[in-house]
Amino acid sequence: MDALKTGWFSEVSDMWPGVCLSFEVDKVLHAEKSDYQDIMMLQTKNHGKALILDGIIQCTELDEFAYQEMISFLPLCSHPQPKNVLIVGGGDGGVAREVAKHPAVERIDQVEIDDRVVEVSKQYLQSMAVGFKDPKLNLFIEDGLKFMERNKTKYDVIITDSSDPIGPADCLFQQQYYELMRDSLRPGGIICSQAGSFWCNLDTSVRSYKNSKTVFGNAAYAYASVPSYPSGVIGFVLGSSNPETDFTKPAYVLSESVLESKNIRYYSPSVHTAAFILPRSYQKYFV
Amino acid sequence: MDALKTGWFSEVSDMWPGVCLSFEVDKVLHAEKSDYQDIMMLQTKNHGKALILDGIIQCTELDEFAYQEMISFLPLCSHPQPKNVLIVGGGDGGVAREVAKHPAVERIDQVEIDDRVVEVSKQYLQSMAVGFKDPKLNLFIEDGLKFMERNKTKYDVIITDSSDPIGPADCLFQQQYYELMRDSLRPGGIICSQAGSFWCNLDTSVRSYKNSKTVFGNAAYAYASVPSYPSGVIGFVLGSSNPETDFTKPAYVLSESVLESKNIRYYSPSVHTAAFILPRSYQKYFV
Numbered sequence: 001m002d003a004l005k006t007g008w009f010s011e012v013s014d015m016w017p018g019v020c021l022s023f024e025v026d027k028v029l030h031a032e033k034s035d036y037q038d039i040m041m042l043q044t045k046n047h048g049k050a051l052i053l054d055g056i057i058q059c060t061e062l063d064e065f066a067y068q069e070m071i072s073f074l075p076l077c078s079h080p081q082p083k084n085v086l087i088v089g090g091g092d093g094g095v096a097r098e099v100a101k102h103p104a105v106e107r108i109d110q111v112e113i114d115d116r117v118v119e120v121s122k123q124y125l126q127s128m129a130v131g132f133k134d135p136k137l138n139l140f141i142e143d144g145l146k147f148m149e150r151n152k153t154k155y156d157v158i159i160t161d162s163s164d165p166i167g168p169a170d171c172l173f174q175q176q177y178y179e180l181m182r183d184s185l186r187p188g189g190i191i192c193s194q195a196g197s198f199w200c201n202l203d204t205s206v207r208s209y210k211n212s213k214t215v216f217g218n219a220a221y222a223y224a225s226v227p228s229y230p231s232g233v234i235g236f237v238l239g240s241s242n243p244e245t246d247f248t249k250p251a252y253v254l255s256e257s258v259l260e261s262k263n264i265r266y267y268s269p270s271v272h273t274a275a276f277i278l279p280r281s282y283q284k285y286f287v
Numbered sequence: 288m289d290a291l292k293t294g295w296f297s298e299v300s301d302m303w304p305g306v307c308l309s310f311e312v313d314k315v316l317h318a319e320k321s322d323y324q325d326i327m328m329l330q331t332k333n334h335g336k337a338l339i340l341d342g343i344i345q346c347t348e349l350d351e352f353a354y355q356e357m358i359s360f361l362p363l364c365s366h367p368q369p370k371n372v373l374i375v376g377g378g379d380g381g382v383a384r385e386v387a388k389h390p391a392v393e394r395i396d397q398v399e400i401d402d403r404v405v406e407v408s409k410q411y412l413q414s415m416a417v418g419f420k421d422p423k424l425n426l427f428i429e430d431g432l433k434f435m436e437r438n439k440t441k442y443d444v445i446i447t448d449s450s451d452p453i454g455p456a457d458c459l460f461q462q463q464y465y466e467l468m469r470d471s472l473r474p475g476g477i478i479c480s481q482a483g484s485f486w487c488n489l490d491t492s493v494r495s496y497k498n499s500k501t502v503f504g505n506a507a508y509a510y511a512s513v514p515s516y517p518s519g520v521i522g523f524v525l526g527s528s529n530p531e532t533d534f535t536k537p538a539y540v541l542s543e544s545v546l547e548s549k550n551i552r553y554y555s556p557s558v559h560t561a562a563f564i565l566p567r568s569y570q571k572y573f574v
Binding site for chain 2: 008010017018019020021022023024044045046047063066199200223225226227229230231232233259264265266267268270271273274277278279280281283
């Protein structure tokens with residue numbers, strides 16, 4: 001009992017009461033309060049660097065690829081030809097890095113509210129922030145909703161890589177946001193949003209799914225195994241106004257040579273399909 | 288930093304350095320040192336009761352069904368007619384509970400080395416220990432290896448529900464044990480063993496897979512999402528001397544009415560198949 005000692009970071013939150021994950025920390029590399037949130041960068045003992053926002057683990061170098069690949073390639077590969085992509089959030093750059101790997105993608109717009117997350121990631125998380133260097137990427141530091149209200153570009157895919165629905169990302173879990181996304185999609189366009197774990201944030205997962213289903217008519221929930229996230233999984237909600245879109249079967253199949261040459265480590269066409277198979281008692285929430 | 292306080296149980300172990308899961312504890316219900324291990328039963332704040340052996344979380348009432356169902360139904364449903372089943376370990380009774388649900392099963396032998404785990408589970412984990420009351424079950428308190436050496440019964444399925452390869456369960460991860468299991472199987476028989484997480488115990492997972500492949504010729508690795516286990520997943524190694532067995536496709540399909548009436552919450556035929564789809568960079572270790 002009471003085993004944790006000085007030198008561990010513990011992710012205690014009301015979002016997952018009574019349970020927490022902790023990392024042993026070698027060094028606090030950076031800590032600041034931005035206009036939007038507390039930003040902390042830790043050098044952990046065994047998980048590389050870890051980005052913490054408002055006390056919540058956003059990513060660790062050890063397993064970030066699982067999340068970044070899945071939130072990117074699930075929607076991108078559900079679309080037959082995803083040329084124009086919008087990323088909302090994603091301040092560490094990891095999603096931009098993955099989206100840029102897709103052979104069909106020609107243009108990536110990204111809108112992140114907090115430039116301090118971008119700057120801190122550029123300094124400490126180079127393997128993710130490399131995404132910001134891609135020539136296809138246009139980065140806007142702005143509120144995502146305002147950007148979508150003023151910006152007239154239409155997208156094939158919109159990926160919302162947000163933190164949890166407490167703090168600056170809360171608006172990204174509202175139905176109004178899904179309607180904004182719908183108005184920014186080309187015909188046949190697809191959205192994908194971080195939607196919490198069915199194990200410990202079932203309300204969030206179901207709310208996001210229902211918002212997507214209501215606004216788009218065609219929606220689905222998938223998940224990935226990411227050890228650094230609460231309950232070890234993270235969910236994604238997809239949506240499209242095209243009733244023909246079958247999210248569970250890739251419409252764009254990444255070849256083995258692309259997967260290998262682009263260092264894609266979690267996603268594959270078979271992983272894509274399996275990600276939609278939930279434990280039996282949870283499947284009923286997402287139909 | 289240093290957020291955890293008195294009243295939390297933390298699972299610190301060299302098996303997963305630098306990371307640990309913690310549960311807030313309402314009460315320590317039981318603590319003893321048996322002949323084999325430290326046994327502790329916790330009433331947690333949000334995960335029901337939790338059984339801890341030698342400081343390692345074995346199961347919590349919240350998510351134990353995921354593990355118990357998958358280690359049982361993956362091998363049972365890979366066999367066309369699993370009549371005789373042996374369970375090695377499984378002292379909490381949860382695997383016996385699940386195996387008894389399978390319509391084809393006629394006889395279940397179980398051998399558990401530590402009767403104190405059985406007794407403590409009967410006292411505190413009734414929802415699992417209900418497995419010990421099944422009329423098909425014969426429980427032997429004995430060393431699993433000695434039982435298999437002296438017992439002449441042959442089985443269709445042998446399930447090894449062990450703790451990790453430190454302490455009394457270490458022998459269950461050795462090749463010699465796989466050879467013993469082979470000699471206790473009927474033709475076409477199938478084994479399934481707990482084999483660690485590919486994320487944080489890849490060596491254990493690969494060693495178990497290779498033992499199974501070497502001894503049986505036909506082997507596979509699957510996994511399930513179990514939030515209370517390190518990295519949020521647990522793996523299973525299957526094996527059979529029958530080269531025709533395709534572990535990934537159920538040979539015995541549990542109907543929806545059986546799944547529903549037996550309260551099977553994680554497993555389904557589609558979950559069965561998806562469990563063998565690993566993240567791309569891990570698949571290569573299990574071919």
